[in-house]
Amino acid sequence: MSEPVTIVETPIKLDFSYTPGVASSRFLRSLEKGKIVGQRCPKCKKVYMPPRGACSMCGVATDEELILSGKGTVCTFCVTRIPTPGLDAPYVSAWIRLDGADITSMFLIQECDPEEVRLGMRVEAVWVDEADREPNLGNIKYFRPTGEPDADYDTYKDYV
Amino acid sequence: MSGQAALRRDVAIVSWASFETPSEPARNEVEMLLPVVQEALGKVGLTQQDIGFTVSGSSDYLQGFPFAFVGALDAVGAWPPIRESHVEMDGAFALYEAVNVLQEEGIDTALVYAFARPSRGEVDRTLALQLDPYYVAPLWPDARGLAALQAQAMKDSGRFGDVPDLPPTYVADGCVAVVLAVGDRARELTKTPAWIRGIDHRIEPPSLGVRDLTTSPSTIAAGDAAGAAGADAAWLHVPYPHQELVLREALGLSGATVDSAAGPVMVGGLERLAAAAAGIAAGKARRAVAHATSGPCLQQNLVAVLEGVAQ
Amino acid sequence: MTESVLVAEHGIEYTYTRSTGPVIGAFLTALRDRQIVGVRGSDGRVIVPPTEYDPVTSEDLSEIVPVADEGVVTTWAWNDSPRMGQPLDRPFAWALVQLDGADTGLLAAVDAGEPGAMRTGVRVKARWADGRVGSIRDLACFEVVA
Numbered sequence: 293m294s295e296p297v298t299i300v301e302t303p304i305k306l307d308f309s310y311t312p313g314v315a316s317s318r319f320l321r322s323l324e325k326g327k328i329v330g331q332r333c334p335k336c337k338k339v340y341m342p343p344r345g346a347c348s349m350c351g352v353a354t355d356e357e358l359i360l361s362g363k364g365t366v367c368t369f370c371v372t373r374i375p376t377p378g379l380d381a382p383y384v385s386a387w388i389r390l391d392g393a394d395i396t397s398m399f400l401i402q403e404c405d406p407e408e409v410r411l412g413m414r415v416e417a418v419w420v421d422e423a424d425r426e427p428n429l430g431n432i433k434y435f436r437p438t439g440e441p442d443a444d445y446d447t448y449k450d451y452v
Numbered sequence: 453m454s455g456q457a458a459l460r461r462d463v464a465i466v467s468w469a470s471f472e473t474p475s476e477p478a479r480n481e482v483e484m485l486l487p488v489v490q491e492a493l494g495k496v497g498l499t500q501q502d503i504g505f506t507v508s509g510s511s512d513y514l515q516g517f518p519f520a521f522v523g524a525l526d527a528v529g530a531w532p533p534i535r536e537s538h539v540e541m542d543g544a545f546a547l548y549e550a551v552n553v554l555q556e557e558g559i560d561t562a563l564v565y566a567f568a569r570p571s572r573g574e575v576d577r578t579l580a581l582q583l584d585p586y587y588v589a590p591l592w593p594d595a596r597g598l599a600a601l602q603a604q605a606m607k608d609s610g611r612f613g614d615v616p617d618l619p620p621t622y623v624a625d626g627c628v629a630v631v632l633a634v635g636d637r638a639r640e641l642t643k644t645p646a647w648i649r650g651i652d653h654r655i656e657p658p659s660l661g662v663r664d665l666t667t668s669p670s671t672i673a674a675g676d677a678a679g680a681a682g683a684d685a686a687w688l689h690v691p692y693p694h695q696e697l698v699l700r701e702a703l704g705l706s707g708a709t710v711d712s713a714a715g716p717v718m719v720g721g722l723e724r725l726a727a728a729a730a731g732i733a734a735g736k737a738r739r740a741v742a743h744a745t746s747g748p749c750l751q752q753n754l755v756a757v758l759e760g761v762a763q
Numbered sequence: 764m765t766e767s768v769l770v771a772e773h774g775i776e777y778t779y780t781r782s783t784g785p786v787i788g789a790f791l792t793a794l795r796d797r798q799i800v801g802v803r804g805s806d807g808r809v810i811v812p813p814t815e816y817d818p819v820t821s822e823d824l825s826e827i828v829p830v831a832d833e834g835v836v837t838t839w840a841w842n843d844s845p846r847m848g849q850p851l852d853r854p855f856a857w858a859l860v861q862l863d864g865a866d867t868g869l870l871a872a873v874d875a876g877e878p879g880a881m882r883t884g885v886r887v888k889a890r891w892a893d894g895r896v897g898s899i900r901d902l903a904c905f906e907v908v909a
Contacts, residue, residue, distance in 0.1 A: 297791040297897030302585050303778040305848070308516040308573045310773035313480025317769045344526060345483045351500050351529020353486055427769055478768045516775050577846055585779065586787050587812045588870055590899050592848035597857045600840030608838065608883045618840075657818035661859050661868030662810060665838065 315345030315354070320427035322359075326419055330393055332356040338394040342429075362417035364390040364435070365443040367451040371406045382406045388415060388435060389451050396451050403436035411452065412442035463554050464638035464645030465630055465758070467496040468726035472626035472716060475571035481515065485527040485567045485627045492629035493563070496641040500529045503631075504559035506536040507550050509543030509566040510718050513578050524567060535559075542566060543628060543722030544689070544744030544754050550632055551651055560637040567627035568718040575717055576621050582747060584658050595748065596621045599692040602665040602749040606694055609666045616693040622714035628723045646729035646740075646758040650678035653754035655747075665749050671702035674755040675741070680704070683757065685737035687728040688712045689721045689744045698750060703741060721745060725756060732760050786815045789827045794901040797891050801828050801865050808866035812899075832889035833908065834862035841878040850904050856881045860905055872904040880907050 312320065315331060319342050322329040331343035331354035338347060340354060347354050369386035376383075384406045387396040401409055403418070415435035425431045469491035476484055493499060500506075506528055512520040521538045530536065537553075539546045543566025550562040570578070576594035583589045600618050607615045631641075638645040654670035654677075656663055675681075686705050690696045690712040700710065711731075715723045721744025728742035737758075744754040783791055786802055790813050793800045802813030803826040811830055816823060839858040845851055850872035858881070859868030874890065875881045887905035895901035 294795075297788050297795065298783055300586060300781050300783055300787075300791060300898055301778050302590050302781060303776065304581060304589075305774060305776045306513065306516060306573060306578055306581075308773045308775075310516065310572060310771045311478065311480065311768050312771075313483050314478050314768075315483065316480065317478070320769055344523075345480070346486050346526040347529070348526040349529060349531035351486070351489070351527060353483075516773055574846070577848070585781060586783065586791075587899050591850055591870065591872070592846060593857060593870065594842070594846055594849075597840050597842050601838045601857060601859060604840055604883065605838040657814075659810070659812070659814060659818065659867065660870055661812075661837075661861075662814075662818045 313345055315343045318357070319343050323429065323431045324425045324427045326422065326425070326431070328360045328362060328390065328417070329357050330360045330390075332358060339392055340395055341390055341393040341397060358392065360390045360392045362390075363438060364388040364393075364415055365448050366401070366409065366411055366413040366415060367396050367448050368411065369401065369409050371409070384409050386415075386435070387451070389448055399432065400434040401436065402434040408437070410442070412445060412448065414438045414440040414443060459551070459555070459648070459650070461555055461634050462638070462647055463551050463632055463634055464647045465725065465729035466633045466638050466642045466645050467492050467631040468629065468729060469495070470626065470628035470723055470726060472624050472719075474624055476569055476625040481520070481524055481567050481569055481627075482526045484569070484625070485524060485565065485629075488627050489527050489563070489565055489629045492631050496631055498561065498631065498641070500534070500563070503561050503563045504535065505550055505553045505562040506534055507538065507546040507553075507562065507564055509539045509541050509546035509722065510568060511540055513581050514568050514570050514573060514575070514718065516573060528563065528565075542718050542720065542744050542746045544725055545653060545721070545746065547630060547632070547722060547725055548651060548653055548754060551648060554632060554634050560634045562632040563629065564632065564722065565627065565629040566719045566722045568716045569625040570623055570717050571625050575623055579717070579748075587659075594621070596692070598660065598748045599695070601660070603692070603694040605665045606697065611666065612697045615697065618692055618694065622691060624716045626716040626719050628719050628726055630722060630726050630729075644733035644760065646732035646760065649757045649759050651754070651756040652677035653752065655752045658751070660749060663749070666698065668698050668702040668750050668753060671699055671743070671750065671753040671755065674753050675703045678755040678757045680741045680755055680757055683708050683739045683741040685709045685728075685731055686711070686741040686743065687724045687731065689724045690714060691720070691745065695745075695750055699743060703743070703755070705741070708741070709737075721754065728756070728758050732758050735760075784815060786813050786824065786827075789813070791897040791899070791901075794899070795895045795897040797832070797895070799830050799832050799862060799889065799902075801830050802826060803828050809864060810867050811862055811865040811869050828864070830862045830864035832862065834860050834865065834887065836873065836881070836883055836885045836887055837861050837868045838883060839873065839881050841881065850900070855904065858887070858905070860887055871902065874904045874906050
């Protein structure tokens with residue numbers, strides 16, 4: 293009859309009611325209101341965005357919250373020339389350090405030619421319309437250039 | 453290492469803390485774990501910087517995303533990079549690794565923790581993923597169903613008298629943290645160290661059908677290697693009540709007081725070690741057995757023997 | 764903490780593709796052909812389903828041995844509320860089935876209808892799935908032999 297079996301497929305599926313935790317819930321709720329909430333470590337004073345309720349360097353709870361502006365600096369970036377579902381190529385993903393934050397986060401950069409994106413470029417968040425906001429990071433559609441002068445290298449050199 | 457003979461350096465449980473709730477509503481694993489780790493360290497005046505080795509036990513499948521155990525390191529502060537490890541098992545097996553690492557000169561303290569929030573998923577299905585992936589996992593047997601096969605085999609054997617009915621699989625969220633220290637360091641940290649006089653763990657074949665489910669050869673072997681004979685108290689990890697009967701027989705606990713608990717999956721075994729240490733520290737036991745299990749129908753078993761006096 | 768906790772339904776799915784190796788492959792190939800085979804262990808026992816290594820001595824095993832598709836239940840447990848993915852969507856018994864010619868138990872579902880039909884020692888016979896592909900699910904379940 294047919295060939296001997298040498299391969300078997302074993303699909304798995306698990307369902308969860310996921311809860312993100314106290315700090316992340318507050319962060320996601322704030323995004324719904326158009327605000328970006330960070331948390332400051334009481335020990336090393338680093339500001340986490342997104343906050344996770346703990347400083348991963350010090351192992352202490354981060355209770356102090358602060359509102360960050362939606363502006364930041366491009367610390368590094370990548371131009372992708374292969375399209376992906378929902379994104380036409382070329383598109384730019386960048387690690388952005390929000391002003392006041394001590395860690396970088398990845399966002400898209402749009403409203404400019406990919407060739408213009410550079411380290412130190414100043415950018416700002418573009419939000420979805422208020423009526424369409426949900427408690428998730430998708431509320432920030434992308435970042436776009438502010439037109440401000442580039443940041444001094446010293447202000448972001450530790451994040452490149 | 454096999455049992456007490458190989459413990460060149462005396463290791464004691466010097467501190468512990470734990471938390472358990474039927475279903476943690478709001479906090480995530482890190483937020484749940486952080487105060488427990490702080491409490492265990494704080495009770496003996498330590499911070500993470502004083503810890504020589506950190507190791508955890510958990511299962512990413514319970515959280516539903518890969519490498520979730522790495523995220524849990526947020527709760528201990530892993531910077532500058534610390535010496536750490538993880539086992540995808542109950543935290544008791546992480547403690548076994550810590551006892552081994554503490555045999556090295558220069559590592560005098562260890563932090564062991566375990567955490568789980570199984571209430572967010574369906575633990576009876578999740579545990580199917582620890583089974584043979586060709587023959588068994590594709591049938592998605594529920595954990596309780598497999599335990600029930602063991603209970604029926606015990607009834608059929610006629611050896612156990614009344615075999616308890618099977619309750620639903622115990623589901624709880626929680627975490628536990630245990631601090632270990634070596635020799636004089638342990639004596640500095642607490643007046644009541646619980647010395648680990650022997651520790652061993654053994655495993656049985658993964659095929660349920662080749663095992664005699666009414667006995668636990670792995671517990672017998674681990675108990676012999678750890679020196680469980682003559683214990684006056686035992687803290688047993690018993691996910692389903694009928695399993696206590698198998699464990700009592702395997703460990704020969706006829707004269708000992710026995711405290712059994714299931715605890716949150718991945719956490720319950722390490723909690724038993726902490727509970728036994730608490731029993732030693734409180735003078736409730738002179739020589740205590742602590743037991744932890746993992747896998748279906750008591751497949752893997754760890755036995756430790758704790759005493760209030762060092763060798 | 765006045766705001767309610769966010770909850771999202773979250774599913775994970777993945778299809779693992781596994782190599783069978785010669786021993787498991789022989790078993791799954793036989794299932795596709797409505798046959799059941801085991802492997803002879805170091806002590807002469809016939810292990811079903813077959814393992815690549817002896818459970819006691821760890822020796823490599825390779826002697827494939829055909830067994831019957833009928834045998835006896837060595838232990839069982841009634842499952843009142845089948846869960847997603849299990850062999851049957853109506854109440855059934857989990858059982859270890861020792862097939863004629865085998866010395867070990869195979870975990871399977873028995874479509875017994877009601878728990879009163881089950882007991883240790885009851886004879887059962889394989890029911891085969893349609894459209895067999897070389898998987899443990901080719902063995903749909905067992906049924907009690909009248």
